[in-house]
Amino acid sequence: MYVLTDAIEFPPVTYADSDGLLALGGDLSTDRLLEAYNHGIFPWYSDDQPILWFSPDPRMVLFPLKLKVSKSMRQLIRKNRFEVTFNKDFESVIESCAMIKRPEQEDTWITSDMKNAYKKLHELGYAISVEVWEDSTLVGGLYGVFLEDKKVFCGESMFSKVSNASKYGFITLVEWLKQKEVRLVDCQVYTDHLASLGAVEISRDEFIEYLK
Known part of the structure; x- marks a missing residue:
């Protein structure tokens, strides 16, 4: 599982697992969210989880x-x-x-x-x-x-x-x-x-x- 750092960057979306889960961690800053959406990635998680980032296929x-x-x-x-x-x-x-x-x-x-x-x-x-x-x-x-x-x-x-x-x-x-x-x-x-x-x-x- 790819764990995000403070850097505003994501791994290639091809790293996502069969459920589309790509990475965890990071934050929900404006810069990170825009970086995510511009690369086909979005956050989806519950209160009891770390921030999870997805890029499903299909x-x-x-x-x-x-x-x-x-x-x-x-x-x-x-x-x-x-x-x-x-x-x-x-x-x-x-x-x-x-x-x-x-x-x-x-x-x-x-x-x-x-x-x-x-x-x-x-x-x-x-x-x-x-x-x-x-x-x-x-x-x-x-x-x-x-x-x-x-x-x-x-x-x-x-x-x-x-x-x-x-x-x-x-x-x-x-x-x-x-x-x-x-x-x-x-x-x-x-x-x-x-x-x-x-x-x-x-x-x-x-x-x-x-x-x-």
Whole structure:
């Protein structure tokens, strides 16, 4: 297992094990996080663990032009079912993502240190949030890291308190990313939810090419 030092650097992603685990240790400084994302690496760990860094193979991604919008979702969008904003309340979005109960997880991986680190990325303009509102109440949203120079958006987490709210926000985000000519949305690992929206798995090598 590769243990990080104070130096802002990572081993080659090919060193990752079969689960995608690449390294442990280091910190969640802005410089280290940006170095990680620019090389296809992200942190994912629980409070009782050291910082763990992953670069899975295959990688789940969405090509914006391949976005799938179901008939029912198109109807909701036409009816303006929800109001969607960007960067209006990043803190509430990441707090909600941390608190939402997920059947596949016993506890959250969005620790207090993670929240503070991504709030700092947001303040510096690297992390963005999408808020979904119903009657002025936050009912869904998501956040991620936007590598604008590489035309890649790295999704981190989403939440929904009302049926279809997070999906509505994600679709709105992808349409916005299309306008910015973003080539790829990084979804990290497979989920049925993301697959239903058109996300697919590609090799890590292919994914890394988009970051060069």
